[in-house]
Amino acid sequence: MLRKVVNLVNKAPRSFKKGIMVATDLFLIPFSLWFSLSLRLGEFYTDFRSTMFLFVAVPFFTIPIFARMGLYRAVMRYVGRAAVQQIFTGVVISAGIVLVLTLANWPNGLPRSVFAIYGFVAFTLIGATRLLARAIFGGRGEWRGKRVAVYGAGESGRQLVSLLRAGHEYRPVLFVDDSPELVNREVEGLRVHNPGDPGLETHLTRSGVVAVFLAMPAVTRTVKRRILKRLEEMPFHVYTVPRLNEIVSGAAPINQLREVAVEDLLGRDPVPPDELLLRRYISGHSVMVTGAGGSIGSELCRQIIARAPATLVLYDQSEYALFSIDSVVNRIAQELNLDTRIVSVLGSVCDSANVERTMIEHRITTVYHAAAYKHVPLVEHNPLSGVVNNVFGTRAVADAAKNVGVERFVFVSTDKAVRPTNVMGASKRLGELVLQALAPLSKTVFCIVRFGNVLGSSGSVLPLFRQQIASGGPVTVTHPDIIRYFMTIPESVELVIQAGAMAGGGEVFVLDMGEPVKIYDLAKQLIHLSGLEVKDENNPDGDIEIVFTGLRSGEKLYEELLIGGDVSGTEHPKILQAQEDMLSPELLSRILARLETAVASNDVESARALLAEAVAGYRPSQLADDDWSDNIVSVGGLTSGYTH
Numbered sequence: 039m040l041r042k043v044v045n046l047v048n049k050a051p052r053s054f055k056k057g058i059m060v061a062t063d064l065f066l067i068p069f070s071l072w073f074s075l076s077l078r079l080g081e082f083y084t085d086f087r088s089t090m091f092l093f094v095a096v097p098f099f100t101i102p103i104f105a106r107m108g109l110y111r112a113v114m115r116y117v118g119r120a121a122v123q124q125i126f127t128g129v130v131i132s133a134g135i136v137l138v139l140t141l142a143n144w145p146n147g148l149p150r151s152v153f154a155i156y157g158f159v160a161f162t163l164i165g166a167t168r169l170l171a172r173a174i175f176g177g178r179g180e181w182r183g184k185r186v187a188v189y190g191a192g193e194s195g196r197q198l199v200s201l202l203r204a205g206h207e208y209r210p211v212l213f214v215d216d217s218p219e220l221v222n223r224e225v226e227g228l229r230v231h232n233p234g235d236p237g238l239e240t241h242l243t244r245s246g247v248v249a250v251f252l253a254m255p256a257v258t259r260t261v262k263r264r265i266l267k268r269l270e271e272m273p274f275h276v277y278t279v280p281r282l283n284e285i286v287s288g289a290a291p292i293n294q295l296r297e298v299a300v301e302d303l304l305g306r307d308p309v310p311p312d313e314l315l316l317r318r319y320i321s322g323h324s325v326m327v328t329g330a331g332g333s334i335g336s337e338l339c340r341q342i343i344a345r346a347p348a349t350l351v352l353y354d355q356s357e358y359a360l361f362s363i364d365s366v367v368n369r370i371a372q373e374l375n376l377d378t379r380i381v382s383v384l385g386s387v388c389d390s391a392n393v394e395r396t397m398i399e400h401r402i403t404t405v406y407h408a409a410a411y412k413h414v415p416l417v418e419h420n421p422l423s424g425v426v427n428n429v430f431g432t433r434a435v436a437d438a439a440k441n442v443g444v445e446r447f448v449f450v451s452t453d454k455a456v457r458p459t460n461v462m463g464a465s466k467r468l469g470e471l472v473l474q475a476l477a478p479l480s481k482t483v484f485c486i487v488r489f490g491n492v493l494g495s496s497g498s499v500l501p502l503f504r505q506q507i508a509s510g511g512p513v514t515v516t517h518p519d520i521i522r523y524f525m526t527i528p529e530s531v532e533l534v535i536q537a538g539a540m541a542g543g544g545e546v547f548v549l550d551m552g553e554p555v556k557i558y559d560l561a562k563q564l565i566h567l568s569g570l571e572v573k574d575e576n577n578p579d580g581d582i583e584i585v586f587t588g589l590r591s592g593e594k595l596y597e598e599l600l601i602g603g604d605v606s607g608t609e610h611p612k613i614l615q616a617q618e619d620m621l622s623p624e625l626l627s628r629i630l631a632r633l634e635t636a637v638a639s640n641d642v643e644s645a646r647a648l649l650a651e652a653v654a655g656y657r658p659s660q661l662a663d664d665d666w667s668d669n670i671v672s673v674g675g676l677t678s679g680y681t682h
Contacts, residue, residue, distance in 0.1 A: 063097070066163050067096055067132070068093045075089075095135070184209065186247060187242055188250075189213075190252065191213040192215070198253045212229050212230075213226075216234065239273075242272065249275040250276050252277065270566045273569060275569030312610065315536040320346075325402070327352060328408060349380075349401070349402075353393070355386045393434055394438035404447075404448075407432060407448065410427065411428060447473070450487060455467035455488060456488075459658065472626065476623075484541075487547045488548045489530050489549040503560075516588060533549045565582045
């Protein structure tokens with residue numbers, strides 16, 4: 039019955055609800071006066087004839103004051119600290135009215151101290167009715183919804199609880215927080231529990247909790263990773279709320295729950311970028327990005343347009359990808375009120391005439407070459423296409439830049455170019471060799487930036503894991519010991535731009551990717567944080583099975599960033615410079631000519647042989663596990679490997 043009444047009131051017009059609040063206060067204010075007089079006199083007060091004016095005047099003046107302060111605009115289900123402060127202020131003013139009337143001896147003989155008693159009683163009764171209304175009319179989630187715990191009893195956690203209580207889907211039942219000032223206290227009516235309590239999991243289970251909401255958007259990734267390690271051991275689905283900067287900017291509301299981001303699992307706190315380096319060869323310059331529609335290229339375009347170039351040329355062979363990034367970049371330029379000229383050019387990097395014409399027409403000064411075929415298995419099965427795009431396409435763009443006098447050319451490379459076991463990596467390394475040979479012969483500053491896997495790129499394994507978990511598994515991992523470096527796309531692109539700005543010519547920069555991650559462990563973490571258990575021989579009743587599919591063609595267990603061990607620091611703590619061997623221009627020219635002939639005659643074996651001749655360490659067959667695990671040397675967060 040009560041629930042039906044609540045639903046009817048919730049659906050009623052706003053004016054009806056406001057009328058109920060006013061009517062309630064019209065009763066409570068005179069009642070508080072009567073009760074205060076009764077307390078002061080020590081008996082039930084009955085002399086209403088002499089004090090009738092007081093009983094009429096106080097609510098007559100108080101109700102408009104309450105209305106002016108916005109007490110009747112507040113939505114009962116969201117009543118919180120601010121509303122309580124408004125009630126307190128309003129009641130203090132009302133008590134002041136009582137004091138003025140008694141000091142004026144109107145009515146005669148009324149005890150002057152009654153105003154203080156009245157203020158206390160009125161605040162208690164009016165405040166209690168508001169909180170009771172919130173509990174009843176805002177408590178739809180108290181009767182139904184999934185029971186959840188909120189990790190973080192700070193401002194974000196309190197806001198989240200208020201929003202969840204207003205909805206139907208979730209019912210917050212407790213807080214978890216490691217703050218000594220909050221543990222074992224009540225916040226928003228919920229008990230705060232210590233995450234270090236060994237009985238926490240048992241308590242959460244008994245409370246019927248099915249999910250934990252991580253409401254600590256301002257903490258660092260290192261802290262968040264430590265929290266997630268605790269939660270990973272518990273059988274609850276873990277969600278996060280947006281980061282503080284997203285909430286403040288309006289990009290995401292605080293109640294927008296998300297799956298745990300993989301970058302939070304990695305625990306790497308990015309180094310704040312040097313804005314001077316980011317702008318040095320972009321602001322006011324004419325910039326061209328090849329492969330503009332790809333994962334890295336599109337992020338390059340987003341970050342470049344934010345630095346106000348004079349011209350930004352988007353170059354890509356995919357019409358759909360080019361259209362998509364063109365729309366994004368134009369929207370950003372509009373939002374930032376920029377007068378940057380944005381040009382989209384549809385074409386292949388192998389079309390040297392088109393590339394050169396584009397550079398001349400738009401007076402390009404800075405080029406970011408991100409166009410590449412990068413998916414290892416696809417390129418392995420289409421090796422000649424990979425060679426054409428990654429080697430000859432790179433040479434065409436580099437030659438065009440040299441011919442027209444581009445000031446700076448930044449080549450986006452990959453860790454798979456180091457001692458490659460696949461055509462993709464070998465072709466990218468040969469592209470590096472092309473630039474290394476060209477750098478001393480040109481006024482254009484050529485540099486190479488090499489880094490590992492980026493989170494969320496097309497073909498990334500991590501979105502696949504989430505999809506497989508959502509569909510009930512199994513989760514597929516190629517090998518139990520395979521490891522990879524990971525970095526977010528925005529961070530990697532920031533570092534690429536900064537590395538390019540530091541170049542003097544011919545450098546190979548490598549990004550410090552942090553510690554490598556075991557893919558099998560990452561899969562297990564994602565399963566656990568989804569509130570599920572891994573199904574294996576030790577736990578046959580688990581939820582999701584992890585299946586090992588075997589290494590794919592050309593795939594290695596360990597990726598590296600350095601060919602040799604000669605590496606030095608730069609002015610940026612996350613960017614290192616590698617000293618790599620290079621080919622003489624004459625030898626490189628002969629190899630490229632023979633490679634062109636092999637491609638023209640569709641001779642795959644000759645093309646592979648020429649890649650092996652040019653690229654040191656290229657071994658087309660998959661290396662045995664022991665070949666790599668015995669020869670790994672850690673260098674400042676990077677990995678340097680060597681073979682016998």
